Amino acid sequence: MKNRSGRRARKKRRKKRGEAVHVTLSREESFVDLRRWLKQKGFSSKCLIPASFTDTGRGLMAAQPIKANELVISLPERCLLTTSSVLKSYMGEYIKRWKPPVSPLTALCSFLISERYFGDIAEWSPYIKVLPKSYTCPVYFSNDIMDLLPLDVRIKAVSQKEQLEELYSSSLPFFLSLQPIFTEPVEGVFTQDAVRWAWCSVNTRTVYMEHAQSDFLSREKNVFALAPYLDLLNHCPDVQVHAGFSELSRCYEIRSVHGCKKFQQAFICYGPHDNQRLLLEYGFVAPGNPHSVVYIDLGTLKLCFNEVDRQLQQKLLFLKDNDFLRNLTFGVDGPSWRLMTALRLLSLKPEQYSCWKSILLGAPVSQDREDWCIHKAQMLCQHLCDDNSNSLLRIAQLKGGVEGARLEQLCVVETLRLEERAVLERSEQVLRNLLPQPSPWQPNSIENMEH
Known part of the structure; x- marks a missing residue:
């Protein structure tokens, strides 16, 4: 019987299951030179070796099991490129x-x-x-x-x-x-x-x-401190590490909280960043990011404005003064508290003027106003879904026949948009569950609700 336990067979099985496949880079000339150069500066790492992964690109692989709370990497100060090095x-x-x-x-x-x-x-x-x-x-x-x-x-x-x-x-x-x-x-x-x-x-x-x-x-x-070799560690939002410069050892140290299995990629966490921030600051998107949200700009929020509302400008000024016109989002758990609070204030009728301040403190609104807010949140979510679909269609068209850096840029934007779509779909489901289902003999009047 043919032996199916070889490395190539294992890689094929992992690829079929959707698992990341790695190719070691430790013998590539550039990484051989880097490790030799760092060794001269007092650093060596038998625990982590450079590898290329199908899902994240270059990274560091655990060459041996890493135990919980074990020191993963310790980079001496003289290996760090800082302004002191430059001076x-x-x-x-x-x-x-x-x-x-x-x-x-x-x-x-x-x-x-x-x-x-x-x-x-x-x-x-x-x-x-x-x-x-x-x-x-x-x-x-x-x-x-x-x-x-x-x-x-x-x-x-x-x-x-x-x-x-x-x-x-x-x-x-x-x-x-x-x-x-x-x-x-x-x-x-x-x-x-x-x-x-x-x-x-x-x-x-x-x-x-x-x-x-x-x-x-x-x-x-x-x-700022550029950290050769250590900077090959990729980000994973679920990973916990302790990282920082040790005044005692004069090294930048990273300690794993939960450890890492042999031959798996070792990760660190850059912080609880959403995908937009990861793209802006680091140039990548984290699939399945639990911190991922979709932002609502003021132009989109205007879809909820009732232009005949005489108090509209006062409401907007009140929201602005209390910093409720930014960081309005949809997440995997539905619309954020900030978004729903802004909508609740926009929903108030003239006779509910006295409720404005209490709304920002989380006070409840009447059921008809709450239903209005949920309906408007659904409308905003659908608008963002439409924009998302249009962008994904344009990305698919632009990807045809391109390669190199331009293709990489299109792919990272596409990943951002796909992650955004998943968040919006989850929010849509949450909002549907919030609304009472109309009886078969009663028309749904929410769509006609206005001030």
Whole structure:
């Protein structure tokens, strides 16, 4: 009988069951160089090895069982790329004499760009070589892909692009001052594309680490630390870890709360982030994310406005003053408390004016007003579902015949929209269950409810 327990057979069975299949990367030249370079700096890891997974891409696999509360990784301070590293480098003297002082972010971005330019002779070359060549963050998106995003995240993504452009233009004089370091014109080194790459590298891969304020940097908070090898750990919202820099060991340490089985991917949790925030900050979406929500912008909320309501402007001002016109969402458990509270206030009749303040404190509304709110929430949910379906259709059309970075960007937006659709479908079901079912001989009058 043929032996079906080989590695290839196991991979085929896992793939058929929908499980993630991995391919080890530990023998790839770039990772061999990285591990050798880190070993010279005092770090080695027999517990975790680099691998490529079908569901998350590059990550770290447990080469042996990791027990609960066991130290997963301990990266020495000298392996961390911080502003202190930059100030001690060849770039330090230029930063120290530049006035006004550059920001910690600009210092790190400048150093990354410079090290990438110098290639093999750069000190941090083994780390630079394993960094992504580009990212799936929205700052890389073309306008047509940007238009496929939900409006709330699109507005934030446009703001990010503007911030990045401002960083480039404001830092350009400093970049020009670095000309003595390079043999070619500095304008060709510190391009907008290079700054975008460096900005994404810092924004997506740094770990939080507080640093003492430097006299040579601006007063902006300095909490950046690039952590080679450790930054290969991918995010999973269900995983619990203890992470931070240890003053005792002078290492950045990650300790697993529940452990990890051998040959499984080891994860960390970046925080209780919804998928929109994960896309904006890290360039990926977490399928099945329990923190995932769908946001309702003010333009969509206007579908619930009754323009003949003489108190409408007062209600909107009251909601705005009490910060109830933002962070209105649908989640897997249905419409959020904030959304329903805003709708309850919008539903009030003129004679219920005295209830306004108590509504924000969770006071109940009359049954007819509560039914009105549920109906309006259903209408909002359906509107978002329609927008979602239209975007998914356009994404499917754009994916035809494209490849490379553009295809990756379309796929991450598609995943966001699919996760959004799942949330909206769950909310629709919750809302249906909230409404009393009409008797067969009684028409459903909710659809006709107005002020």
